[in-house]
Amino acid sequence: MKKMPQICAFNKCSEVGVDVFAPAIFMNGCNFKCPYCMNSKLAKGCSGVYIDIEEIKQYVMQDKSKWFMISGGEPTCTDFELLTNLLEEIRSWGCKIGLSTNGSNPSVLGKVISLLQYVALDIKAVYDKDLREIGANGSVYILQSKIMIMENKSKRKDFNYEIRTTLYPEYIDEEAIHEIGSIIKKSDTWVLQQFRHSKNMLSQKAYDVEPYNEQDIKILTDIAKIYCDNVKVNHV
Numbered sequence: 001m002k003k004m005p006q007i008c009a010f011n012k013c014s015e016v017g018v019d020v021f022a023p024a025i026f027m028n029g030c031n032f033k034c035p036y037c038m039n040s041k042l043a044k045g046c047s048g049v050y051i052d053i054e055e056i057k058q059y060v061m062q063d064k065s066k067w068f069m070i071s072g073g074e075p076t077c078t079d080f081e082l083l084t085n086l087l088e089e090i091r092s093w094g095c096k097i098g099l100s101t102n103g104s105n106p107s108v109l110g111k112v113i114s115l116l117q118y119v120a121l122d123i124k125a126v127y128d129k130d131l132r133e134i135g136a137n138g139s140v141y142i143l144q145s146k147i148m149i150m151e152n153k154s155k156r157k158d159f160n161y162e163i164r165t166t167l168y169p170e171y172i173d174e175e176a177i178h179e180i181g182s183i184i185k186k187s188d189t190w191v192l193q194q195f196r197h198s199k200n201m202l203s204q205k206a207y208d209v210e211p212y213n214e215q216d217i218k219i220l221t222d223i224a225k226i227y228c229d230n231v232k233v234n235h236v
Helices: 040-044 053-061 082-091 106-115 129-134 140-157 172-179 204-209 214-227
Strands: 006-015 020-027 065-069 096-101 118-122 160-167 190-196 232-234
Touching: 006 040, 006 053, 020 053, 053 065, 053 082, 053 129, 065 082, 082 096, 106 140, 118 140, 140 160, 160 172, 172 214, 190 214, 214 232
Parallel strands: 020 065, 065 096, 096 118, 118 160, 160 190, 190 232
Antiparallel strands: 006 020
């Protein structure tokens, strides 16, 4: 077997799309530092014991899994050759592959997208000050990734995607939803994920941020529906 990247965690049942669940692995490291990140250990770069790919393969083959999800961390931060090896290995198991990404590395995404059947693009912020805080080099790369996955869907019957936005009040308000909506197609699937406190958030200050209430979320959802016919709310 070719050399594989470090796999920090394995979940036997994780979300691929709104209505699809499948085994998932979580990759090491991330180029973003979102304060509310629930996988902070991965974002910082985990160390210690890693999951053996053969152990994962054994479960997938026994379970006869049809889908497989790759998340993180940020998968596109993984060495390109190792990431390609991983995708090709998973495809050899007979699985369709989904990948969750922040969209900041369109050059890497473009090189592996032919091996994917699904991409979840998480648009985390739109304002320059917020993008700088999380470590994003502006929104242009995220826009490039959005255009790329949109073009792939138009060319491939076996490919789909969704846009995700975590409703973190410090980054996402009504104006931000309008901004994101400006690059959303009516036919897209746009998932609004409710921010909530968790044990392992990356920044202590995120614990001081009050999550939106149901009425706030309804207002943001109604704005999103101006731009997109398929808006869903995920209470993560």
